[in-house]
Amino acid sequence: GAGVSQSPSNKVTEKGKDVELRCDPISGHTALYWYRQSLGQGLEFLIYFQGNSAPDKSGLPSDRFSAERTGGSVSTLTIQRTQQEDSAVYLCASSQRTGGRFGNQPQHFGDGTRLSIL
């Protein structure tokens, strides 16, 4: 499709298990972002990839969270040893480019993965 695709759309797992969430950005978009959205809340920035540059990991809440972006396209967000507070919707977004004064483009979002930790 033409938009950002995320999978799975829903994930239920037991506390302590590892989970992997996948994001396929819009073709040609060099910037990719992960956010977390808790119920009734705004979006919490997690990590950002721009081309081949080192990712901005400043939003990752703990070392249990990591992300990769292979080949400058698909990204995987991994949460190890999941905790109940990790339950949220994880959203991925991509944009053509980012950064710099007046050089920004809007981010386009997928529909997210709803993660529930039992």
Place this chain on the structure above:
Amino acid sequence: GESVGLHLPTLSVQEGDNSIINCAYSNSASDYFIWYKQESGKGPQFIIDIRSNMDKRQGQRVTVLLNKTVKHLSLQIAATQPGDSAVYFCAENRRSGAGSYQLTFGKGTKLSVIP
């Protein structure tokens, strides 16, 4: 601290009336702002953006106004329709601690359109 926030958490509007959703920001260095619409179970959908060298920008039935003096952003929706019912987020682009730019989102305003 620096933040993006909203004046009204909920807004109910009669169908056909105009809606105004407000947003305050505190980082004077932010140079790019976006409004998103999020329907239940969906990801945020881009509505309109504005750069800090502009005061106003119009789209289809929507207008964004930027007042840099008081650090205020608003989204105006003309002739509000039931399909406009959603949560609306404003976001500002600002420099992160790691030196890159990222969007910071407000908590959102829920718009309910009364038929």
